[in-house]
Amino acid sequence: MDDPILLVVGGDADTLASLAGGLERRFGADYRVLADRSPVSALARLRDAGDRGEPVALLVAEQWMPEMTGIDWLVRARELFPRASRCLMLRYGDAAGIPLVRRAMTLAQVDVVLMQPWGSPEERLYPLVSEALAGWTRVSRPRVEILRIVGDRWAPRCHELRNLSEQNGIPYGFYARDSDEGRRLLQESGHAGRLPLVIFHDGRVLVDPSDGEIARILGARTEPGADPYDLVIIGAGPSGLAAAVYGASEGLRTLAIERQALGGQAGSSSMIRNYTRLPARHRRGGARHPGVRAGVVAGRGVRLHGGKSSAWPPAGPSGS
Numbered sequence: 001m002d003d004p005i006l007l008v009v010g011g012d013a014d015t016l017a018s019l020a021g022g023l024e025r026r027f028g029a030d031y032r033v034l035a036d037r038s039p040v041s042a043l044a045r046l047r048d049a050g051d052r053g054e055p056v057a058l059l060v061a062e063q064w065m066p067e068m069t070g071i072d073w074l075v076r077a078r079e080l081f082p083r084a085s086r087c088l089m090l091r092y093g094d095a096a097g098i099p100l101v102r103r104a105m106t107l108a109q110v111d112v113v114l115m116q117p118w119g120s121p122e123e124r125l126y127p128l129v130s131e132a133l134a135g136w137t138r139v140s141r142p143r144v145e146i147l148r149i150v151g152d153r154w155a156p157r158c159h160e161l162r163n164l165s166e167q168n169g170i171p172y173g174f175y176a177r178d179s180d181e182g183r184r185l186l187q188e189s190g191h192a193g194r195l196p197l198v199i200f201h202d203g204r205v206l207v208d209p210s211d212g213e214i215a216r217i218l219g220a221r222t223e224p225g226a227d228p229y230d231l232v233i234i235g236a237g238p239s240g241l242a243a244a245v246y247g248a249s250e251g252l253r254t255l256a257i258e259r260q261a262l263g264g265q266a267g268s269s270s271m272i273r274n275y276t277r278l279p280a281r282h283r284r285g286g287a288r289h290p291g292v293r294a295g296v297v298a299g300r301g302v303r304l305h306g307g308k309s310s311a312w313p314p315a316g317p318s319g320s
């Protein structure tokens with residue numbers, strides 16, 4: 001398959017060369033980096049890529065270009081490649097551009113903003129682009145299925161298992177028992193009885209496992225440690241995670257107990273746009289990020305306190 005395209009568009013030759021060069025150095029092994037000074041010819045390139053069935057992962061545009069603005073270009077490019085991540089470049093101090101960018105982000109016309117100059121690419125450019133590419137990959141590339149669930153489409157337990165996997169960010173596939181793939185999986189496993197059947201990535205097969213069993217197989221802790229804790233938090237939604245982070249960072253031996261999924265209700269949202277604990281690279285200077293995927297809220301909460309002393313078992317209701 002063709003390497004996915006990263007297309008950068010900008011009227012300023014130096015900026016374009018520096019950006020395309022930086023992207024080529026870091027991402028050139030896996031992506032095809034293209035640069036164009038004209039937004040009109042860049043759109044023509046995209047049309048050609050579409051005709052040839054080539055994937056486009058990232059679109060980057062300078063806001064101020066002679067033929068059209070970067071926002072307008074990204075809107076038009078989106079019509080050709082709806083899944084591509086979209087990045088707008090804006091200069092510091094661009095008073096005219098900032099309100100336009102705010103509006104564009106509110107209308108979801110732009111995913112990320114790269115402020116110029118970005119200085120060392122390691123600090124802002126590469127993390128921003130990596131995150132944008134990760135977003136594209138999640139929706140556009142086949143993924144490894146850690147769990148394969150086989151069952152009846154409308155069975156409540158199948159719904160619970162899908163929900164649990166979704167909220168905990170566990171890549172999974174669901175196969176209806178009467179689908180070709182479902183039948184194939186059942187035949188391969190030699191199982192003809194009760195459903196749902198859960199097939200793990202390592203080949204283990206369980207019939208209607210509890211949430212706790214799944215959590216343990218995937219390596220989550222479902223029992224507290226033997227030593228006493230200074231602080232125990234029940235519930236690892238945004239509030240519980242924040243409390244755990246502060247407790248652990250103050251040196252308290254902290255335990256956060258979660259019965260379903262890190263991130264709480266926020267785990268049901270595809271994108272949290274006003275999350276207060278964005279990492280420094282998104283808040284300081286260079287880049288603004290439009291939001292955080294719900295699963296990332298949870299993961300970030302855990303990473304923020306460095307896994308110092310809390311456990312986070314996604315165990316079933318009885319496990320909490």
Ligand SMILES: Cc1cc2nc3c(=O)[nH]c(=O)nc-3n(C[C@H](O)[C@H](O)[C@H](O)COP(=O)(O)OP(=O)(O)OC[C@H]3O[C@@H](n4cnc5c(N)ncnc54)[C@H](O)[C@@H]3O)c2cc1C
Pocket residue numbers: 234235236237238239240257258259260261262263264265266267268269271272273274275320
């Ligand atoms: C679809 C959706 C989209 C949203 N989008 C946004 C948004 O964009 N911006 C925004 O600011 N807010 C948003 N919210 C609201 C936001 O998610 C909530 O305000 C926030 O999650 C509340 O956090 P919390 O930690 O107080 O409670 P919760 O998120 O409810 O977390 C409580 C946690 O405690 C766990 N728990 C409960 N009882 C037990 C027990 N006995 N043992 C163990 N664990 C237990 C639950 O499983 C849960 O994980 C959204 C909510 C939803 C549902």
